[in-house]
Amino acid sequence: MLNADPFAIRELLGPDAAPGRRAITGEHGIVLPAFTDHHVHLHLLEEDSLASRGIAGVVDLGGDPVALARRSREGFPHVSHAGAFLTAPGGYPVGRPWAPDAISREISDPSIHPGVPGGVATAVDEQAACGASVIKVSLNAATGPVLDPETLGAVVACARERGLPVVAHVEGEGMTRRALDAELDVLSHTPFSEWLDGASIARAVALGQRWISTLAIHDGVDRERAEINLATFARAGGRVLYGTDLGNGDRPVGIQVPELAALDAAGVRGPALIDALADPWPMDAATHAVATFVPGDPPAALDDVPAWLGGATVVPADEIARDEH
Incomplete structure (x- = not known):
């Protein structure tokens, strides 16, 4: 039997956490909401082991919109996507070795009239x-x-x-301010190339901006800046989303414990960490009838x-028998 106090579990992991049992195997463990990685590039990774x-x-925050539109809607992972990066002529990520031409659209005209070559509306x-749930710049x-x-x-x-x-990839001096001035909804990386002052972070919180973490892809001063910026943003009430930029670098697919540890160190702990993982953004609510299951006893602290x-693993919700007390 699982050694678990449901009240202690909720204190550590949030109100939706509960002890449970897999009906088919009889295995006991902890049931949590379904988890999302809010920043991946599917064309750069083997996705079969994610679930x-x-x-x-x-x-997916930067891929071939036609290929993404052709994906099956069945099975896992459930995919939301931005389609291609919208960028300035010659701007990032045009010409990068990892970025085929199909994943970028170079905007040369601010026109909001449909069909203008190189235009915004086009x-x-x-x-x-192509089914995008979000636009990435x-x-x-x-x-x-x-x-x-x-x-x-x-x-x-x-x-x-x-x-x-x-959502925006923000990098370089003054780019966070440009994102704030444009009232962008989400940053695809916690700002890592510049220190943010309290006024900038307060503006981001007031806008309801979400920041996708991606802390563990950095090292050195970029890592320090990202962790401190995120810690300040989270303390001020900012919404944090778990994201890893999976496909960037040689990492196994699935939950990234180094990213979780970095979030924890930045003060996104316990229930807040689960919230960052379970937020359905850019959907309004989860669209898949599955749960997260972690076998064995819950964490002690x-x-x-x-x-x-x-x-953690992904399990069909109807395979779980919750053990509520």
Whole structure:
């Protein structure tokens, strides 16, 4: 039998956590909401093992929109996507070895009239027609040109007319401010290339901006900046989403314990860590009838939660018998 106090479990892992049993195998463990990695690139990874290693859903933040549109809607992971990066002519990630031409659209005209070659509406409409749930823009001034404020504003307006949020890759001096001025919905990485002051972080929180973590892809001063920026943002009430930029670097697919440990160290702990994993963004609610299952006893303390979550797997919800007391 599982050694678990349901009240202690909820204190460590949040109100939706409960002891349970897999009906087919009889295995006892802890049941949690389904987990999403909010930043992946499916064309760079082998996705078949995601579910067995705890990830039910992913958000592809830069891929071939036609290939993504052709994906089956059945099975796992459940995929939401942005389609292609919208970027300035010659901007990131154009020309990168990992970035085939199909994953970028170069915006050369701020026009919001459909069909204009290189126009904003043309690019946004293409991603929407291919089933995008979010539009992604590139604001990487560290390595090339970026969308000017007028064009960026046109992308935001055009996307919102179509009911789509806008997420940005922000890198380089002044790019977080540009994202804030444009009132972008989400940052695809915690800001790592510049220190943010309290006023900037307060603006991000007031806008309701979400930040996708991706802390563990960095090292050195970039890692330090990202962790401190995220810790300040989270303490101020900012919404944090678990994301790993999976496909970037040689890492096994599935739950990334180093990312969880970095979030924990930045103060996103226990129930807040589960919230970052289980947030259905960009959907309003989870669309898959599965749960996260971690076999065996629950973690003994908050410090144990990141490593313990490394044992998570995805299980059909109707296979779980919850042991509520």
